Amino acid sequence: MPPDPGSPVGVFDSGVGGLSVLRHLWSELPHEEVIFFADQAHVPYGPRPLEQVRQFSVEITRWLLARGAKLIVVACNTASAAALHHLRQVFPETPFVGMEPAVKPAAESTRSGRVGVLATPATFQGELYASVVERFAAGVQLMTHTCPGLVAQIEAGQLDTPKTRRILEEALQPMLAAGIDTVVLGCTHYPFVIPLIEEIAGPGVRVIDPAPAIARQARRLLVERGWLSSARESRPPHPCTRFLTTGDPRKLEAQLPKLLGISASVDQINFSEPPGPA
Ligand code: DGL
16 A cells, blocks of 8 residues: 555664755655654664674664655665665565765766775675776776774764864875875765865865765655655654654754754664554
8 A cells, every 4th residue: 555645754874874864855855754763772883794784774664664654765874785775675665765875976077086985894895885886986996994983973973073083084184195086975974074074175175975866866756656745835844853763862862953953852762662653
């Protein structure tokens, strides 16, 4: 049975990174209700085995579907690398939008032929990255870095501290010395440190965040199926978004004003409880 167009869009990430996608979903889909799920009991996903991240992703998807989600945005490159293909097989009725490092637009626009890619270890190990490189990066030199510790810094709200700067300098300086003119953000946490990346990289380097393209893709899928919410008024976004975390809800509540410019309450989810009514 097709879902009610008023059903929510489910969005998940290991943590606050998904908020960098959510802000673009809000502008692309202002009439939609959203359930935002941050698996902060397990953040970071990046150093974990792909199999484990796949299990978390299946569990979260089941949970969101039990709450009536009509489309799922995997707002996490690591979970997309580990699980997107599997999720589409296990839940064939559900449309999924996932993240992949934006190597294609970078390869199309680089003039120096050298591109930096920042992502987690699991994202670089996944087949999704290998396939993007194979399809789009012919003739382009890709320099990669996993930025150890950066996700934890962003989760802690340390967007511009000496330690965060050090992590980014270590990643970017060898790339800049080699002549990159483009940096691809292959982790949804990283857009929150774009100002710092731009400061370190300087004006000649383009930074690519794929989130706007992901939000457009989510809209396309809903339009194709006739599943766009029929609410006529554009609603102020935050009352229509329910924020959930498997971690400490107060921590996420404290992050929302800084990262999204809004205040909202956050509910805690415990996976050991079977999903009850929404
Ligand atoms: N924000 C996620 C990503 O896009 C996950 C980062 C992490 O938990 O390591 O890869």
